[in-house]
Amino acid sequence: MTLAGKTVVVTGAAGTMGLAVVRAMLEDGAQVALVDVDALRLDSIIRFLRGHTVAVPCDISEPGAVRQAHQQVEKVLGPVDILVNNAGVLSNEKSAGTTDAEWRRVMGVNVDGAFYWSRAVLPSMIQRKWGRIVNVGSLAAKTGGLTAGTAYSTSKGAIAALTFSLAREAAPHGVTVNAIAPAYVKTPMVTEQLNEAQRRQILAQIPVGRFCEPEEFAHAVRFLASPLAGFVTGEVLDVNGGLHMD
Amino acid sequence: MNPFDLSGRKAFIPGGYGGIGEAIAQALAEAGAAVTAAGRSGDKAQALADKLTAAGHKAFGVAMDGQDTAHIKDAVDEAARLMGGLDILVNCIGMNREQKIADVTEETFDEIYRANLRSAMFLAQAVARHQVAAGQGGKQVHLLSVRSQLGMRGFGYSAYCATKGALVMLVKQHALELAPHGITVNGVAPTVVLTDAAEKWRSDETRWAALLARIPLGRVAQARDVAGAALFFCSPASDFVTGQTLYVDGGITASQ
Numbered sequence: 408m409t410l411a412g413k414t415v416v417v418t419g420a421a422g423t424m425g426l427a428v429v430r431a432m433l434e435d436g437a438q439v440a441l442v443d444v445d446a447l448r449l450d451s452i453i454r455f456l457r458g459h460t461v462a463v464p465c466d467i468s469e470p471g472a473v474r475q476a477h478q479q480v481e482k483v484l485g486p487v488d489i490l491v492n493n494a495g496v497l498s499n500e501k502s503a504g505t506t507d508a509e510w511r512r513v514m515g516v517n518v519d520g521a522f523y524w525s526r527a528v529l530p531s532m533i534q535r536k537w538g539r540i541v542n543v544g545s546l547a548a549k550t551g552g553l554t555a556g557t558a559y560s561t562s563k564g565a566i567a568a569l570t571f572s573l574a575r576e577a578a579p580h581g582v583t584v585n586a587i588a589p590a591y592v593k594t595p596m597v598t599e600q601l602n603e604a605q606r607r608q609i610l611a612q613i614p615v616g617r618f619c620e621p622e623e624f625a626h627a628v629r630f631l632a633s634p635l636a637g638f639v640t641g642e643v644l645d646v647n648g649g650l651h652m653d
Numbered sequence: 654m655n656p657f658d659l660s661g662r663k664a665f666i667p668g669g670y671g672g673i674g675e676a677i678a679q680a681l682a683e684a685g686a687a688v689t690a691a692g693r694s695g696d697k698a699q700a701l702a703d704k705l706t707a708a709g710h711k712a713f714g715v716a717m718d719g720q721d722t723a724h725i726k727d728a729v730d731e732a733a734r735l736m737g738g739l740d741i742l743v744n745c746i747g748m749n750r751e752q753k754i755a756d757v758t759e760e761t762f763d764e765i766y767r768a769n770l771r772s773a774m775f776l777a778q779a780v781a782r783h784q785v786a787a788g789q790g791g792k793q794v795h796l797l798s799v800r801s802q803l804g805m806r807g808f809g810y811s812a813y814c815a816t817k818g819a820l821v822m823l824v825k826q827h828a829l830e831l832a833p834h835g836i837t838v839n840g841v842a843p844t845v846v847l848t849d850a851a852e853k854w855r856s857d858e859t860r861w862a863a864l865l866a867r868i869p870l871g872r873v874a875q876a877r878d879v880a881g882a883a884l885f886f887c888s889p890a891s892d893f894v895t896g897q898t899l900y901v902d903g904g905i906t907a908s909q
Contacts, residue, residue, distance in 0.1 A: 434654075570907075571907045571908070574869065574904050574907055574908075575869055575904065575907070575908055578869030578870045578871065578903070578904050579869065579870075579871050583870075614828065614829050614832035614833075614895065614896070615832045615835075615837075615892075615893065615895060616832070616833065619893045620893070622656075623890070623891075623892060623893040626656045626889075626890035626891070627890070627891070627894070629656065629890065630657075630885045630890055630891075633881070634881065635657070635881030635882065635884055635885055636881055636882065636885070637878055637881065638843075638870060638874045638875070638878035638879075638881075638901050638902070638903050639878075639882065639899065639900070639901050639902075640869065640870060640903060640904040640907065641869065641904040641906070641907025641908065642899060642900055642907065644894070644897070644899060645894065645897045646891075646893050646894050647893070647894075648832075648893050648894075648895065649828050649829060649832050649895040649896040652825040652828065652896035652897065
């Protein structure tokens with residue numbers, strides 16, 4: 408499954424899931440731009456990665472920052488072939504506890520950021536007749552959030568609609584757009600915010616009886632970016648251990 | 654590590670010598686699996702096995718009448734014996750006979766039910782017995798259709814849509830029952846695939862043009878497109894994915 412010569416952008420690259428995707432893409436031979444708001448963490452991570460990488464600190468909720476970051480990626484690595492809109496922030500607050508700032512923060516990163524990056528890379532993908540965009544949705548969009556809050560669940564619903572809309576727009580030009588809806592990947596964002604009782608209760612509900620490994624999430628990205636999935640577009644691939652089937 | 658590697662795995666592929674089945678058998682063999690193709694014609698299954706063997710793969714062919722439960726069990730046991738085990742089922746059996754609602758006969762309805770749904774149940778059962786006994790987990794994949802979700806306007810598709818829709822639920826239920834054994838169960842749901850069986854579509858220009866117009870990617874699926882999704886569900890890459898249906902439809906269900 409070679410991605411040799413492909414340029415990949417992974418947002419939220421310094422997080423557990425993002426880093427797993429970065430490693431998978433590098434293993435497949437791609438060159439990878441690691442986008443993350445945490446410049447320090449990016450810096451410490453990138454030292455340990457083998458392959459052609461570039462660190463791109465960027466607050467993706469700012470349209471100007473995304474424009475600049477995209478220009479930087481194109482200058483260093485060339486036009487983007489694969490975009491993985493992985494960055495996301497979690498909020499477990501239900502509506503009553505969601506402040507204006509919290510709502511904006513979650514929407515800004517999870518929805519605005521994915522849109523700004525997609526808008527930036529699409530023209531060149533369309534022009535070159537090939538591209539892959541992989542968004543990260545969530546089980547929360549379908550269930551209303553088992554433990555996740557209102558802003559988070561809503562933002563992931565928007566990601567599903569963004570996926571469908573972009574897929575339709577880009578399909579005639581050889582560009583596929585899909586999403587992955589993982590549930591309970593072993594990341595600090597998820598596991599550290601669950602108390603022991605919640606952890607046990609959720610595990611009991613997952614038919615395969617375990618949480619998702621970050622690498623398994625990366626495998627799904629790999630699949631959607633590969634020739635194996637060339638005819639798949641506008642799909643939301645559920646990676647949830649059977650927790651939800653629809 | 655290549656998460657799509659199937660080295661050492663043993664796959665049973667009923668319906669394995671049809672256009673889609675052959676592409677799947679080939680993809681799994683190329684990924685390193687031993688494969689046994691099965692179908693009503695033992696000769697055709699063997700011919701595919703010979704072709705794969707000539708290409709350096711480990712492959713077998715067995716005869717199996719999917720309408721007959723005892724036959725299914727025997728064929729599964731035989732495949733497990735030939736390969737020395739059984740890790741993967743990819744059920745490619747499917748048939749259709751168009752009949753408008755006023756013309757549907759009991760014989761045809763039952764025939765399609767037996768081919769599309771009943772065989773899936775007992776294939777899954779026979780394979781699960783081997784998988785559970787071996788205690789090594791496993792993969793089961795069923796070929797569904799966009800008709801698992803969408804009705805078919807203007808044509809007589811009662812039996813086909815109903816049985817393919819029911820397969821979605823069979824996949825979910827089997828996923829739950831087999832999850833404790835580390836066996837995942839998923840469905841691949843293509844639209845019309847460019848095979849010999851699809852020729853009747855092509856010969857009707859109006860129908861073909863209407864089909865193309867409905868597919869956002871602007872082309873009809875190749876068998877290898879379906880094989881790619883099947884390979885994903887058969888490989889370690891999808892170990893946390895179960896009970897799901899992946900539509901390989903160029904965007905049809907996303908836009909309808």
